[in-house]
Amino acid sequence: MLDTRPPEQWVRPYGDTLDDGRMQVSFTLPVALDETSKEGAKRLAALMGLEEPAVVHAEEMGQGFSFYIVYGQCKHRVDLSSLQVAKPDYEVLDKAGIDALIERAMGRRMVVIGACIETDAHTVGIDAIMNMKGFNGHKGLESYHQIRAINLGAQVDSEDLVARAIEEQADVILVSQVVTQKNIHLDNLTKLGDLLEAEGLRDKVILVVGGPRISHELAKELGYDAGFGSKTYAEDVASFAIHEWIHRKAA
Amino acid sequence: MSQLHLDPAQIERARESARRIARQVFDQMSPYTTTTVERATLRLLGIDGVDANDVPLPNRVVSHLQEQGILQHGAATIVAAAMNERGWSAQQVAQAVADGGLTLVRATDKTAARRSAQALAEAACQKIASQRALREDRIKTLGEGPTPWLYLIVATGNIHEDVIQARAAAEQGADIIAVIRSTGQSLLDYVPFGATTEGFGGTYATQENFRLMRAALDEIGAKVGRYIRLTNYCSGLCMPEIAAMGALERLDVMLNDSMYGIIFRDINMQRTFIDQFFSRMVNAFAGVIINTGEDNYLTTADAYEAAHTVLASQLINEQFAVLSGLKPDQMGLGHAFEIHPELENGFLWELAHAQLARQVFPDAMLKYMPPTKHMTGNIFKGQVQNTLFNVVSSVTQQNIHLLGMMTEAIHTPFIQDRFLAIQNARYVFGTMKDLHSEIEFKRGGQIEQRAQAVLLDAEQMLATIEGIGLPAAISQAMFAEIARTPSGGKGLDGVIEKAGDYYNPFPDLMLARGASHA
Numbered sequence: 001m002l003d004t005r006p007p008e009q010w011v012r013p014y015g016d017t018l019d020d021g022r023m024q025v026s027f028t029l030p031v032a033l034d035e036t037s038k039e040g041a042k043r044l045a046a047l048m049g050l051e052e053p054a055v056v057h058a059e060e061m062g063q064g065f066s067f068y069i070v071y072g073q074c075k076h077r078v079d080l081s082s083l084q085v086a087k088p089d090y091e092v093l094d095k096a097g098i099d100a101l102i103e104r105a106m107g108r109r110m111v112v113i114g115a116c117i118e119t120d121a122h123t124v125g126i127d128a129i130m131n132m133k134g135f136n137g138h139k140g141l142e143s144y145h146q147i148r149a150i151n152l153g154a155q156v157d158s159e160d161l162v163a164r165a166i167e168e169q170a171d172v173i174l175v176s177q178v179v180t181q182k183n184i185h186l187d188n189l190t191k192l193g194d195l196l197e198a199e200g201l202r203d204k205v206i207l208v209v210g211g212p213r214i215s216h217e218l219a220k221e222l223g224y225d226a227g228f229g230s231k232t233y234a235e236d237v238a239s240f241a242i243h244e245w246i247h248r249k250a251a
Numbered sequence: 252m253s254q255l256h257l258d259p260a261q262i263e264r265a266r267e268s269a270r271r272i273a274r275q276v277f278d279q280m281s282p283y284t285t286t287t288v289e290r291a292t293l294r295l296l297g298i299d300g301v302d303a304n305d306v307p308l309p310n311r312v313v314s315h316l317q318e319q320g321i322l323q324h325g326a327a328t329i330v331a332a333a334m335n336e337r338g339w340s341a342q343q344v345a346q347a348v349a350d351g352g353l354t355l356v357r358a359t360d361k362t363a364a365r366r367s368a369q370a371l372a373e374a375a376c377q378k379i380a381s382q383r384a385l386r387e388d389r390i391k392t393l394g395e396g397p398t399p400w401l402y403l404i405v406a407t408g409n410i411h412e413d414v415i416q417a418r419a420a421a422e423q424g425a426d427i428i429a430v431i432r433s434t435g436q437s438l439l440d441y442v443p444f445g446a447t448t449e450g451f452g453g454t455y456a457t458q459e460n461f462r463l464m465r466a467a468l469d470e471i472g473a474k475v476g477r478y479i480r481l482t483n484y485c486s487g488l489c490m491p492e493i494a495a496m497g498a499l500e501r502l503d504v505m506l507n508d509s510m511y512g513i514i515f516r517d518i519n520m521q522r523t524f525i526d527q528f529f530s531r532m533v534n535a536f537a538g539v540i541i542n543t544g545e546d547n548y549l550t551t552a553d554a555y556e557a558a559h560t561v562l563a564s565q566l567i568n569e570q571f572a573v574l575s576g577l578k579p580d581q582m583g584l585g586h587a588f589e590i591h592p593e594l595e596n597g598f599l600w601e602l603a604h605a606q607l608a609r610q611v612f613p614d615a616m617l618k619y620m621p622p623t624k625h626m627t628g629n630i631f632k633g634q635v636q637n638t639l640f641n642v643v644s645s646v647t648q649q650n651i652h653l654l655g656m657m658t659e660a661i662h663t664p665f666i667q668d669r670f671l672a673i674q675n676a677r678y679v680f681g682t683m684k685d686l687h688s689e690i691e692f693k694r695g696g697q698i699e700q701r702a703q704a705v706l707l708d709a710e711q712m713l714a715t716i717e718g719i720g721l722p723a724a725i726s727q728a729m730f731a732e733i734a735r736t737p738s739g740g741k742g743l744d745g746v747i748e749k750a751g752d753y754y755n756p757f758p759d760l761m762l763a764r765g766a767s768h769a
Contacts, residue, residue, distance in 0.1 A: 028667045059670075062422030063415065067667050119435030119451060121516070124624060127551050131732065136591070153517060153733070155438055179434050179452045182408070212628075212660060230628065230660070 005081070012077040021074035023050070026067070033058055033066035041068040049076045086217045090243035095139060098238045102146035105246050109148045112141055112241065113165050114174035115156035118188040122178035123154045125210055129174065129234050138233035147238065158192040162199055170205055172241045177211040185211065186222070193223045206244050208237060255606055255692055255702045261710055262611055266566055268713035272721050273509075273570035280524045284753065286745035287440070288529045289313050289326040291491035292755055295375040295499075295533075296327060296368070297341040299458065301444045308345040309492070310441045312355075315348050321357050323750040331367035332358035341371065365754055372756035375499075376536065382501040383538040389469070390478045396426035399619070399644050399652035401676055402482070406431035406663045408450035410460045414467040419666060421471045421479045424673045427504060427651065429482035430464055431663075432456050437487025437516050438741060442496065452663065456483050456493055461500035480504055485530050485541070486512055488522070488742050494530035498537035504583065504651075505534055507541035509571040510564065513725060514733050515547055519740035520722055529757075531575030536761040541577060542651065543568040546587030546620035548731040554589035554624075555597070558604050559708030560730055561586050562611065566713060567721070569612065576762050579614035583651050587620035588640040592632075596697065598639060603701035605647040606692070611706070619644050621655025633657035634675065641679035646687050652676065 015022025025045060031037050038055050045053035050072025057069040093101065102110050114130045116123055128135035130151040132142040141149035150168060152161060165173055175192060177185035189209055196202040202223075209219050210228040219227025226240050290309035300308050312330065316322040321329060333344045333355055347353035358364035403425040405413045410430075417428040433450030436443075446463060447455040454460060461483065468479040480503035485493045490507070497505055509527045512518035534541050545561040545568070552560065565584040572582050586608050590597040608617055622636045637655035644652045654672040656664045664672075692698050716724040728734035 026667065028665065028670075061419060061666065061670050063419035065419055065666055065670075067670055119433075121434050121437070123515075124550055131551070133553065133732070155435065155516065182451060184434075184451045 007081060009080040010077045011080060013074050019077075021051070021077075022071065023074050024056075024069060024071045025050070026069045028061065028065055028067050030065055032064050033060040037066055038068070041070055045070040045072050048072075049074055051075050086220060090240055092236055092239045094235060095144060095238075098235060098242060099144055099146040101242050101246075102144075105242065105249070106146075109146050110172065110241065110245070111148045111150070111168055111170045112172040112174055112238075113150045113152065113161070113168055113170040114141075114176065115152035115161050116154040116176045116178070117156055117158050117161060117192055119155060119184065120177055120179050120188065121154045123176070125178055125212070126151060126153075126174065126176035129176075129210060129232070129237055134234055136233070138235060140234045141238060144234070144238060158188070158195050161192065162195050162201065165201070165205060166199070171245060172206045172208060174237065175207075175209045177209060177214065180211070180213045185213070189222050189224070206241055206248075208240065210237070254610055255603070255699045256694060257607070257610055257703065257706060261706060265563075265706070265710040265713050266570075268710070268717045269563070269566035269570045270573075272567055272713065272717050273574060276524050276721050277528065277571075277574050280521065280528070282749055283521065283525055284323075284325070284747050284749050284755070285491075285522055285525050285742075286313050286317070286322070286747065287489050287526055288491045288755075289316070289322060289747075290489075291495040291529065291533070292325075292327050292757060293330060293341065293345070294492055294495045295757065296330065296371045297375070298330075298345040299342065299444075300345075302349045305444065306349075307441050307444055308342075308349055311349045312345050316355060317747075319355060321355070323747050324357055324752055325749070325754045327368040327372070327756055328358050328361065328364040328754050329355050331371060332356075332360070332364040335360075335363060335367055361752065365756075368754065369756040369760075372760055376757075376760050379498045379533075379537050382499065383536075386478070386501055386503065386538060389472070393472055393476060393478045395478045396424075397680075398648070398650045399676075399680065400426035400480070400650065401673060402427040402429060402618075402651050402653040403669055403673070404429045404431050404653075404664065406453040408433065408452070408454055409448040410446050410454050410463055411448065413454050414464060416666060416669075417464060418467055418471045420669050420673070421468065421475055423670055424677055425479065425654075425669075426477070427480040427482055428464070428468060429504070429506075429653075430454050430456070430460070432484045437484070437512065437518070440488045440742065440745065442489050442492050456496075458496040458500060461496060461502060465500050465502070480540075482506070482542070485534065486544075487516060488512075488518060488526075488745070490523075490526040490530040491533065494533035494537075494539075497539065498533050502537075502539060504540045504542060505530075506544065507531060507534060508544040508585075509568050510725065510730065511544040511547060513735050513740065514731050515544075517735065517740045519743040519746070520725060520735060520737055521746050522740075522742040525746065527571060528575055531572060531577055532758065532761050535572075535576035535578070535581060538581070540581050540583050540616050540651075541572065542583035542618045543585045545585040546589070549587050549589040550624045551731045551733065554587070554591070555594060555600055557731075558600070558705045559712055561604070562607065562705060562709035563712045563716070564730060565608065565612065566709070567716075569615070579612070580616055582612070582615045583618040584608065584612055584615050585618045585620060588622050588643060588655075589620075589624050592622075592625050592636060598643075599698050600701050601639075601643050602647065603698045604705065605643050605649065606698070607702040607705055609647050609649070616650040618651040618653065619649040620653050621659075623655075623659050626655075626657075626659040628660055630657040630661070633659060634671070637672065638675055638679060641676050642683060645680050645683045646690075648687055 134140035431453035485505035
C-alpha cells in the first residue's frame with residue numbers, strides 16, 4: 001500500500017549545531033537570591049525539559065524576588081509533519097485586487113463596521129485595520145473605494161454595535177480585543193456572539209475578531225468566522241471578508 | 252545641550268493663540284457646572300461612603316438635588332443649610348437623604364448657608380494644604396530622585412498585589428508609581444468605594460486604594476531614602492472627584508488632560524472642559540503635578556506627520572492649566588517616542604521633537620512617554636527601542652520618564668520586565684549623565700530644521716484653531732484624526748446651567764490661595 005503521509009520532520013531548537021537544542025529562558029522567583037534559589041532555578045529548568053541547565057545570570061531584585069537567565073538543551077522535539085494548524089483559507093489580494101473583486105462579486109460597496117467592544121479602550125488595533133492611514137504602510141479599510149468602513153472606536157457596548165450593524169446593513173462586523181487580562185476578552189466576544197444569535201443576525205454577517213492575543217483557532221472556537229493576530233493588515237481582513245462573502249453566496 | 256535656534260517671537264505667537272483658545276472655551280463654559288463637580292464639592296465637604304446598593308452617597312445627594320430641580324443653585328449651600336438647620340454633619344445629611352428620610356430644599360437664609368459652606372470648604376482646604384506641606388516636608392527630609400524621574404506602572408487589578416509590586420519597583424529605583432485604572436473606569440459616572448481586588452488591566456481608583464498605596468510608598472520611601480511619588484488618573488467622567496480624593500490622600504501626580512477624554516473616550520466636550528477646569532484647580536491647590544496625554548495622538552496618527560499637533564496641544568493644555576492656577580513646575584506636558592523604527596533618521600526627529608518641547612516649555616515638568624505603537628513581540632528589539640528612548644530623554648533633559656517595557660506588545664508588565672527596564676534606564680542615565688552639556692546641535696542642520704518646521708506647523712495650526720474655536724477644531728478631527736462634536740459623547744446630561752445664585756466656595760479659596768503659593 002502506498003504511504004501518502006508526508007515525511008516526518010522532527011525539529012528542536014538550534015543554537016549553533018543541528019539538534020543541539022540550545023535555548024534560553026528567563027524568569028523571576030518569589031524568593032531572595034541565594035545559592036539554594038539558584039539551584040532551584042536550575043532544577044526548574046531541568047523540569048522544563050532543559051538538559052545541562054546553566055544559570056548564566058542571577059540577580060537580587062529586592063522585596064524577596066530574584067531574577068534568573070538560564071541556558072540549557074531542550075530534550076524535546078516535535079514532528080512538524082504531524083501538525084495541523086487552523087488558518088483562514090483564502091488568497092490575500094492587494095488593495096486594488098480587493099476593490100476589483102468586491103465590485104465584480106457584490107456589485108456594490110461592502111459595509112464593514114468595527115469597534116473595540118465593552119470595556120476595551122485600546123483602539124490601536126481597530127485603527128490600524130480601519131483608519132485611512134492604516135499601519136506600517138498598509139492603507140486601512142477606509143481607503144478602499146469599494147468598502148464603506150465605519151469605525152465606532154473604543155468601549156462600544158455590544159448592544160450598540162449590533163444596533164448600528166442593523167442600521168447600516170453591515171456585511172462584516174470587525175471586533176478588536178486588546179485587553180485579555182483575566183480572559184475578559186472571551187466574555188466580551190461570547191456576549192457579542194450571543195447577541196447576534198438572539199437578533200437572528202449571526203448568519204447574515206461575517207464576524208471577525210482581531211487582537212494581539214487572538215488566533216484563528218480561538219476565533220473559530222468562539223463561533224467567529226475568522227480571527228487575526230498581530231502582523232495583520234487591512235488587506236488580510238478584506239481578502240478574507242470578500243472570499244467568505246463569495247463562498248456564502250455560492251453555498 | 253547647546254540650544255536649537257528657534258524664533259522666540261514665533262513661540263510667543265503660538266502661545267498667545269493658545270491663550271485665546273483656552274480663554275474662549277473657559278468663558279463659554281463658565282455659566283455651567285456638572286454633576287461630578289457638585290459631587291466633588293460634596294466629597295470635599297466631607298461626604299463619603301455608599302448606600303446599601305453600593306451607590307456612592309455623593310451620587311445619591313446630587314441625584315436627589317436633580318430630582319428636586321435645585322442642583323443648579325449649587326449643592327454646597329443646600330447641604331450646608333440642611334446641616335445648619337439640624338445641627339448635623341454633611342455625612343449625616345447625605346445618609347438621611349439616602350435613607351429617604353430627608354428632602355433637601357433651597358436655603359432660606361442664603362447668606363448663612365454660604366457662610367457655612369465657606370467655613371466647611373476652608374476646613375477642607377486646610378486639610379489639603381496640610382497634605383501638601385507634609386509632602387514638601389518629606390521631600391526635604393528624605394530627598395528625591397534626580398530627573399528624569401523613573402515612572403513605573405503597576406496594574407494587577409488587586410490593590411494589595413499592586414502594593415507588593417510597587418514596593419519592589421521603588422526598591423529597584425522607581426521614583427514615581429502609577430496605578431493604572433481598571434479598563435472602563437473612565438466611563439463610570441461614579442467613583443467606586445473601598446479597597447478593591449478585582450479589576451481588568453488595572454485597579455479601580457478609589458479613595459481607600461489611594462490611601463493604601465500612599466501608606467505603602469511612604470513606608471518604602473523611608474526605607475530607600477527618597478520620596479516616592481504616587482500617580483493616578485484624573486480623567487474620565489469623574490475628573491473633579493478623583494482630584495478631590497487625590498488631594499485628600501496626597502497623591503503627587505495626576506493624569507489630567509484637557510482634551511483626552513473627549514478625543515479618546517468619547518466623553519462630551521462641554522462636560523470635559525468644565526470638569527478639567529475644576530479638577531485642575533484642585534490639583535493646583537494640592538501641589539499635584541498634572542500629566543497631559545499628547546502621547547496618545549501619536550498612537551493613532553503618525554508620529555512624524557502629527558508632531559506639530561503634539562506641540563499645539565501642549566500649548567493649549569498649558570493655557571488651560573494657567574487658568575486653573577497650575578504653575579509650570581506642576582505641568583507635566585506629555586509627548587512620546589513613537590516614530591516608526593524603520594524610518595531613516597527617525598532618531599534625529601525624535602531628538603528634534605523632544606528638544607523642541609524642552610525649549611518651548613523650559614520650566615515645565617515634561618513627561619516623556621516610551622515607544623508603544625511600534626513595539627512587537629520581539630522583546631530583544633524592544634529593549635533596544637527603549638534604550639534609544641532613554642538616550643533621547645537624558646540628552647534633552649526630560650523630567651518625568653515613563654519606563655518602556657520590552658513586553659509592551661504582549662502583556663501587562665511582569666515584575667522582571669520592570670526590573671530590566673529600570674536597569675536599562677539607570678545605565679543610560681548614568682553613562683550619559685553630562686552628555687547634554689557636552690554636545691551641540693549643528694546650526695542649520697537637519698535636527699534644527701526639523702524642530703523649526705514642527706514649530707511653524709504648530710503655530711499655523713493654533714492660528715487656524717483660534718479662528719474656528721477649539722470645539723470646531725475637535726469636530727474637524729484636528730487632533731489624533733478623531734472627530735467629536737460639542738453635543739456628542741457621553742456625559743452631556745451631567746452638564747447643568749448655573750442659576751443666578753449658584754455658589755461654590757472652592758474657586759475663591761483655591762484659586763486665590765493657589766496663586767499665593769507662587
